[in-house]
Every structure is written in C-alpha cells, then in structure tokens.
Amino acid sequence: MECQAGWTLIGSSCINVPIASLITGPLLVVLGWVVGWHSRVAFDNRRRRLDRQDARKSVQREAIELALRWIDPMSLAIMRAESVTSAYLFRRVDDNHFRDRWPKDLSAQLEALDLPVHLRPYLPEHTQQRGTGILSMFHNLYYTVLETDRSDMNQVFETLEVSFTIRRTIDQLRMDLEHAHVTTFE
Numbered sequence: 085m086e087c088q089a090g091w092t093l094i095g096s097s098c099i100n101v102p103i104a105s106l107i108t109g110p111l112l113v114v115l116g117w118v119v120g121w122h123s124r125v126a127f128d129n130r131r132r133r134l135d136r137q138d139a140r141k142s143v144q145r146e147a148i149e150l151a152l153r154w155i156d157p158m159s160l161a162i163m164r165a166e167s168v169t170s171a172y173l174f175r176r177v178d179d180n181h182f183r184d185r186w187p188k189d190l191s192a193q194l195e196a197l198d199l200p201v202h203l204r205p206y207l208p209e210h211t212q213q214r215g216t217g218i219l220s221m222f223h224n225l226y227y228t229v230l231e232t233d234r235s236d237m238n239q240v241f242e243t244l245e246v247s248f249t250i251r252r253t254i255d256q257l258r259m260d261l262e263h264a265h266v267t268t269f270e
Contacts, residue, residue, distance in 0.1 A: 140206075145268040147203040148261055154215055155258045157193040161222065162254060166247045169229050173240045179230070186226055194219060208264045214257050221250045 087098035164187040172182040194215070204212055225246055232243045 141268040143203065144206045145265060147199060147206040148208070148265045148268065150197070150199050150203065151207055151211055151215070152258070152261050152265070153197045154194055155254065155261070157190060157197070158218055158222075158254045159251075161187040161190040161193075162247065162251050165222065165225060166244075166251070169225070169247055170244065172229060173232060173234055173243060175234060182229070190222060191219060208260060211257070211261065214253070218250060218253055218257065221246075221253065225250060 091098040164185070168177070168182055168185040171177045172179075177185075199207070199212075225243075228243055228246055232239045234240060
C-alpha cells in the first residue's frame with residue numbers, strides 16, 4: 085500500500101506527518117512531566133523517610149547516652165563493695181566497718197540519672213530491666229555478705245563470685261549500650 089504525498093505509512097495505516105508531529109510533541113511533553121513528577125514524588129518520599137530515620141536515631145542516641153551515665157556509679161559502687169566485702173569476709177574488718185563503708189548511695193545516684201519516661205522506649209530491649217536487676221543484685225549482695233559464714237571458705241568464695249557476677253553484668257551492659265550507640269550512626 086502506498087500513501088499520498090505528505091502522508092507516511094505506519095503499520096497498515098497512512099498518517100499525515102504534520103498532524104502526527106503536532107500530536108507527538110505535546111504527548112512527549114506530558115510524558116516528560118509525568119515522569120519528572122513521579123521522580124520528584126519518589127525523591128521527596130525517600131527524603132522524608134530518611135529524615136524520620138535520622139530523627140529516630142538521634143532520639144535513640146540521646147536515650148543510650150543517658151543510660152550510659154548509669155555505668156560509672158555502678159562500677160564505682162561495685163569496686164567499693166568488692167573491696168569492703170573482701171576485707172570483711174577475710175576478717176580484716178568488723179561488721180560495723182563493713183556497714184559504714186558499704187556504698188549505700190547507689191540507688192539515689194541512679195535515681196538522679198533516671199531517663200525521662202518518653203525516652204525509655206528508645207533504649208535497646210530490656211535495658212531498663214537490666215539496670216534495675218543490677219541494682220537488685222547489688223542490694224542482695226549486702227545481705228549475702230552479712231549472712232556468709234566467714235569460717236566456711238566455700239561460702240566466702242561463693243559470695244565473692246556474686247560480686248564478680250555483678251561486675252561482669254555491668255561490663256556487659258556497658259558493652260551492649262556502647263554497641264547500640266555506635267549503630268545509631270549507621
């Protein structure tokens with residue numbers, strides 16, 4: 085099949101070239117606008133999602149930094165407790181000296197460093213419970229020391245092991261919080 089002058093054969097139809105060029109120009113403009121609009125919407129959505137992630141990580145970072153402040157008082161308290169516990173269990177000091185030197189202010193120190201309620205959900209899972217558990221272990225150690233038969237070396241070493249367990253638990257909490265803090269920058 086042949087087309088008349090000014091017409092072009094496309095498939096099995098003859099199309100007027102000037103009319104086709106009039107139609108394709110605006111169609112390409114509209115198509116370009118749709119593709120550009122879609123790209124812009126996708127870019128804006130991605131930027132908003134990344135901004136929300138950055139804001140969340142910033143709040144997580146703040147919560148973890150506040151929780152890391154618990155570690156120093158806990159570490160100092162367990163060092164003091166281990167020192168006076170060892171002296172008491174090996175009969176270098178008496179009950180009164182033990183009671184006087186025991187670090188009684190840990191609860192008050194940690195209470196002063198407690199996280200605001202709105203930041204607690206941003207802590208790694210079980211962090212608050214682990215901190216409370218360490219405090220509970222610390223208080224239990226005090227009574228365990230006083231109840232230990234100092235003439236029974238097995239009991240003495242079991243009691244000392246409790247204090248070492250508390251130290252390891254504090255160290256593990258520190259490492260976990262530091263790791264979680266680093267991951268907020270990824």
